[in-house]
Amino acid sequence: MSQGFTLWFTGLSGAGKTTLTEAIVPELRARGVKIEVLDGDEVRTNLSKGLGFSKEDRDTNIRRIGYVARLLSRNGVGVIAAAISPYREIRDEVRASVEAEGVKFVEVFVKASLDTLVARDVKGLYKKAIAGEIKQFTGVSDPYEEPLNPEVLVSSDNETVAQSAATIIAKLEALGLVIPLAARAGGA
Ligand code: ADP
Numbered sequence: 367m368s369q370g371f372t373l374w375f376t377g378l379s380g381a382g383k384t385t386l387t388e389a390i391v392p393e394l395r396a397r398g399v400k401i402e403v404l405d406g407d408e409v410r411t412n413l414s415k416g417l418g419f420s421k422e423d424r425d426t427n428i429r430r431i432g433y434v435a436r437l438l439s440r441n442g443v444g445v446i447a448a449a450i451s452p453y454r455e456i457r458d459e460v461r462a463s464v465e466a467e468g469v470k471f472v473e474v475f476v477k478a479s480l481d482t483l484v485a486r487d488v489k490g491l492y493k494k495a496i497a498g499e500i501k502q503f504t505g506v507s508d509p510y511e512e513p514l515n516p517e518v519l520v521s522s523d524n525e526t527v528a529q530s531a532a533t534i535i536a537k538l539e540a541l542g543l544v545i546p547l548a549a550r551a552g553g554a
Pocket of ligand 1: 377378379380382384385386448476488522523525526527
């Protein structure tokens with residue numbers, strides 16, 4: 367059985383969590399890794415349907431994602447979680463629960479300035495949030511606590527998707543969680 371892990375993306379809406387997930391999933395599958403994705407938006411339509419954006423509901427949402435990530439990754443699956451996960455304490459709680467299984471937790475901070483995000487406004491949400499039409503919007507009217515020591519930091523302000531994706535894959539290789547393509551081709 368291959369070694370499972372939890373790759374945990376955190377960052378503001380529109381920073382690039384989903385884009386980077388989509389970029390690295392095929393790369394990881396090509397390296398023979400079994401992958402499951404827990405995407406924040408998708409989780410909120412099923413596993414966490416009915417939860418809102420109060421601190422309590424956000425914490426519950428993240429704990430649920432963490433719970434599923436723990437079950438899968440301890441059974442050899444490479445789990446990618448891509449949710450804003452704004453609170454450091456809850457991210458650290460999830461990290462501890464995954465690490466208690468002897469499974470690596472790799473936190474990826476997808477950083478982008480508010481200026482970039484407002485200009486990008488992929489989902490059209492920042493303009494509404496700034497106009498006060500959406501309450502409790504992370505980064506505008508709700509807190510976001512940056513990771514203090516993420517395993518990986520990528521900056522979508524000034525990196526291409528390919529560059530950020532390569533940084534993440536390189537980290538997984540350096541941690542021994544993913545076998546480099548060249549090594550596989552060399553025949554194991
Ligand atoms: P999130 O999932 O964090 O809400 P999305 O992935 O939906 O964010 O949107 C990120 C946007 O930023 C996309 O339009 C993507 O093309 C763009 N982008 C620019 N540079 C990068 C980068 N280095 N990494 C990820 N996304 C980037």
